[in-house]
Amino acid sequence: MATAAGEGLVPNGQLPAQPYYPPGLSMPHYAPNTLPLWQLFAYFLSALGSFLGVLCVIAVLMKPQFRRASLSDKALFVWFTMCYFVMNHASLAGDQSFRAQLWKEYALSDSRYLTSDPFMLCVEGLTVVVHGTLSFAAAAAIVDGVGLPAGSSGLRHILQMLVSTVHLFGVLLYYGTLLFQEALQGASHCRPEFLYRWVYFGAMNAPWVVVPIYILYSSASQICQVFVAANGANTGKANRAEPTKKTQ
Amino acid sequence: MATAAGEGLVPNGQLPAQPYYPPGLSMPHYAPNTLPLWQLFAYFLSALGSFLGVLCVIAVLMKPQFRRASLSDKALFVWFTMCYFVMNHASLAGDQSFRAQLWKEYALSDSRYLTSDPFMLCVEGLTVVVHGTLSFAAAAAIVDGVGLPAGSSGLRHILQMLVSTVHLFGVLLYYGTLLFQEALQGASHCRPEFLYRWVYFGAMNAPWVVVPIYILYSSASQICQVFVAANGANTGKANRAEPTKKTQ
Numbered sequence: 029m030a031t032a033a034g035e036g037l038v039p040n041g042q043l044p045a046q047p048y049y050p051p052g053l054s055m056p057h058y059a060p061n062t063l064p065l066w067q068l069f070a071y072f073l074s075a076l077g078s079f080l081g082v083l084c085v086i087a088v089l090m091k092p093q094f095r096r097a098s099l100s101d102k103a104l105f106v107w108f109t110m111c112y113f114v115m116n117h118a119s120l121a122g123d124q125s126f127r128a129q130l131w132k133e134y135a136l137s138d139s140r141y142l143t144s145d146p147f148m149l150c151v152e153g154l155t156v157v158v159h160g161t162l163s164f165a166a167a168a169a170i171v172d173g174v175g176l177p178a179g180s181s182g183l184r185h186i187l188q189m190l191v192s193t194v195h196l197f198g199v200l201l202y203y204g205t206l207l208f209q210e211a212l213q214g215a216s217h218c219r220p221e222f223l224y225r226w227v228y229f230g231a232m233n234a235p236w237v238v239v240p241i242y243i244l245y246s247s248a249s250q251i252c253q254v255f256v257a258a259n260g261a262n263t264g265k266a267n268r269a270e271p272t273k274k275t276q
Numbered sequence: 277m278a279t280a281a282g283e284g285l286v287p288n289g290q291l292p293a294q295p296y297y298p299p300g301l302s303m304p305h306y307a308p309n310t311l312p313l314w315q316l317f318a319y320f321l322s323a324l325g326s327f328l329g330v331l332c333v334i335a336v337l338m339k340p341q342f343r344r345a346s347l348s349d350k351a352l353f354v355w356f357t358m359c360y361f362v363m364n365h366a367s368l369a370g371d372q373s374f375r376a377q378l379w380k381e382y383a384l385s386d387s388r389y390l391t392s393d394p395f396m397l398c399v400e401g402l403t404v405v406v407h408g409t410l411s412f413a414a415a416a417a418i419v420d421g422v423g424l425p426a427g428s429s430g431l432r433h434i435l436q437m438l439v440s441t442v443h444l445f446g447v448l449l450y451y452g453t454l455l456f457q458e459a460l461q462g463a464s465h466c467r468p469e470f471l472y473r474w475v476y477f478g479a480m481n482a483p484w485v486v487v488p489i490y491i492l493y494s495s496a497s498q499i500c501q502v503f504v505a506a507n508g509a510n511t512g513k514a515n516r517a518e519p520t521k522k523t524q
Contacts, residue, residue: 146460147395150452154445182503186437186496193441197402201449204398212394248434251499255430258502 048139050215055142061129068133071126076113083109083167093175100246101170101180107239108167108191115160137228138206139217147205151198159198162191178254185247192240192247199236296387298463303390309377316381319374324361331357331415341423348494349418349428355487356415356439363408385476386454387465395453399446407446410439426502433495440488440495447484 046058061068087094087105094102135141140148169184206229210216218229294306309316335342335353342350383389388396417432454477458464466477 146453146456147449149456149460150449153452154448176507178503178506180503181507182496182500185503186499189434189437190441190492193438194445197442197445200402201395201398204401205394208394208397212397244438248430251434252430254502254506255426255428255433257506258426259424259429 047136047219048142049136049217049219050139053139053143058142061132063126063129065133068126068130072130076110079113080106080109087167087171091171091174094171097170097174101174104188104243105167105170107243108163108170111163111191111195112160112167115155115163134228134232136219137224137232140206143217145217147201151202154194155198159191159194162187162194166191178250180250182251182254185251188243188247192243195236196240196244199233202233295384295467296390297384297465297467298387301387301391306390309380311374311377313381316374316378320378324358327361328354328357335415335419339419339422342419345418345422349422352436352491353415353418355491356411356418359411359439359443360408360415363403363411382476382480384467385472385480388454393465395449399450402442403446407439407442410435410442414439426498428498430499430502433499436491436495440491443484444488444492447481450481 046053046055048055048058084106094105097105131141166184166187169181169187173180173184206217210218218225294301294303296303296306332354342353345353379389414432414435417429417435421428421432454465458466466473
């Protein structure tokens with residue numbers, strides 16, 4: 029696709045009236061953004077920051093021990109509340125609000141957000157309802173489990189695994205459908221410039237590959253540990269147990 | 277879509293040369309199936325039956341206690357080995373083999389299987405590699421965990437939850453993309469006759485909604501139980517534990 033790099037740009041290097049890919053995509057209701065990029069990002073980051081700040085305060089008020097939680101527990105709490113915020117921001121309104129303008133900017137890296145693509149509509153619907161709700165529940169379960177002897181509740185790891193599997197699977201399908209479409213039909217929904225292809229489409233989605241893998245590994249280890257202890261030290265219906273050690 | 281029920285049928289009620297939906301879909305390489313439906317299903321069921329039979333024998337040989345496992349453990353073992361078999365059958369070869377003819381029959385309920393749809397290619401790729409492998413691993417973990425004091429290993433529940441989440445999410449997207457496309461673009465990839473729409477497309481995929489929900493519930497309960505025991509009876513770094521009972 030290297031030769032297509034300049035396609036869709038008007039001669040002076042500015043984006044044309046309808047800048048989305050593939051060129052010639054029908055978007056009769058398109059209106060260009062009225063706000064500069066830095067204002068859009070400043071709005072997004074300040075909204076996200078305020079949201080996270082308020083949630084952290086609420087968490088500490090409801091569970092003072094959360095102050096002394098491990099750094100990784102705190103980081104995961106921030107991750108899941110951030111996911112909730114981003115997922116709920118994903119539904120695009122048809123107006124000129126900050127949020128709509130932000131998504132019109134992001135759609136330069138994936139025009140399917142603006143064209144009622146059936147796959148995207150499904151993923152977005154599931155995203156808001158399932159990912160959003162489960163992310164919030166996972167964040168709450170982290171706070172609620174602070175101070176338990178095993179370090180966390182079973183519910184926390186169940187929610188973490190559910191959300192992370194769905195995130196990972198969702199982002200792989202998201203990357204995959206765009207790249208397959210490009211390879212098979214020769215038409216990409218992503219503008220080829222570095223900013224759009226590698227920063228917006230690539231890098232901005234990559235955390236939903238990396239972090240869920242870490243979380244799945246972490247939750248799986250803790251679930252295994254607790255089962256190993258149960259299988260090793262349990263009494264009762266044991267029929268192959270060789271208890272390795274007993275407490276008390 | 278009621279008025280479209282007869283569309284695509286030639287006057288004598290037989291399927292036309294290219295019977296897939298939406299009518300007019302370009303399929304230059306289409307060749308009609310040479311085998312009758314009952315032979316295709318007989319082939320599929322006997323292949324599936326033999327596969328399950330062999331796997332059950334292997335399971336009992338490797339772990340004689342599996343004979344005395346609970347009915348639900350045995351049923352889940354059969355479920356996951358069946359998933360593995362079906363997932364690995366999902367990749368469509370371009371020849372006239374039994375397998376290809378089977379999928380050409382199923383594609384009457386979803387022509388995306390024959391048209392290199394980007395979403396379907398992604399889902400199928402993930403299906404064979406991820407779902408197939410994880411389903412097989414889950415089946416193995418069920419057998420391996422038989423006879424443990426807690427009734428199962430942590431790995432079993434981790435694998436069960438991963439596979440079931442991916443199955444559930446996958447089938448919801450599968451249903452969703454076809455129905456959204458139908459609603460938004462007015463063109464369905466599924467023939468409207470009862471057999472294709474409700475039996476092939478609807479009922480034959482429904483187990484991947486119902487069974488994963490049951491498995492998620494079951495694994496989540498067992499993980500929670502083990503954590504509750506760990507949090508209630510554990511010693512050491514407890515800082516809010518009120519042990520409810522202690523063994524020994």
